[in-house]
Amino acid sequence: MNPAEIKLALATLGGRPNKGLGQNFLIDKKTLEVIVETADIKTGDLVLEIGPGLGVLTRALLDKGAEVTAIEQDRRFVEYLEKPYRVPRTSYLKIVQGDAAIVHWHELIGERSWKFVSNLPYSITSLALRKALWAPKPPDNLVVLVQREVGERATEVASDVAGRKKGKTSLLSLMVALSSESARVVRRVPAGCFYPAPRVESVILQIVPMPWVEREKKWGIHPDKIMEVAKMGFAHPRKKLASNIATIVPRTAYRVFKELGLDENIRAEDLSPEDWARLAKELL
Helix, strand or coil: CCHHHHHHHHHHCCCCCCHHHCCCEECCHHHHHHHHHHHCCCCCCEEEEECCCCCHHHHHHHHCCCEEEEEECCHHHHHHHHCHHHCCCCCEEEEEECCCCCCCHHHHHCCCCCEEEEECCHHHHHHHHHHHHCCCCCCCEEEEEEEHHHHHHHCCCCCCCCCCCCCCCCHHHHHHHHHEEEEEEEEEECHHHEECCCCCCEEEEEEEECCHHHHHHHHCCCHHHHHHHHHHHCCCCCCCHHHHHHCCCCCCHHHHHHHHCCCCCCCHHHCCHHHHHHHHHHHC
């Protein structure tokens, strides 16, 4: 859809884009093609989409043969997409009206394999990534449009071939590293590719999640426990990590740092995912 078509559709619905819900509609065909191509959609794939809006991405997924379950908070768009002529007659589309932050995704997915493909509202990006990556059955592939800063932060501790840590660690990047086989920024998406244009650039982010059994095998401890310790460490990110940990476990923190060969002056952002796993195993 182009801006004129979007304006017309919104006019028929009696409103404008809702800034509070992060409604920025994709109008760039090439970006749409790259998303669908990266998601590697096959006929019969179950896809969960958050915030379908006017259905631009939804239709592209349906055209590839996907079975789409979409969660939409704005009732106007639910009614718009439910009209039979909005999607191909042979397609399978299930629309759930509700807040994606509250809806239990696993109840919609069940035990089937699935993919997560969305143009995510900026306000729920981190939450949506966590719900997808930490689902009882994680998706086989995750491809989302997100704010550039968030996408780059999510991938900044992905290891290169030599296993060296790149960039600073954050709770988001640690969560992604602990739960994924790979994570990358596929393509930058300028603000002009949306209507209305947001004030920031976006990126297409792809994450290939790791099955739960493989996560615990790789890290030697359940990732939930690693994140539990990391949240202590990031409680006051400008403070020294040892000081943050010592407020929770005062008797053992400094001893553990010494035993692991960790500098007492480092901050939470300086630890690699491997370091966090080692620290968690000693503290818990």
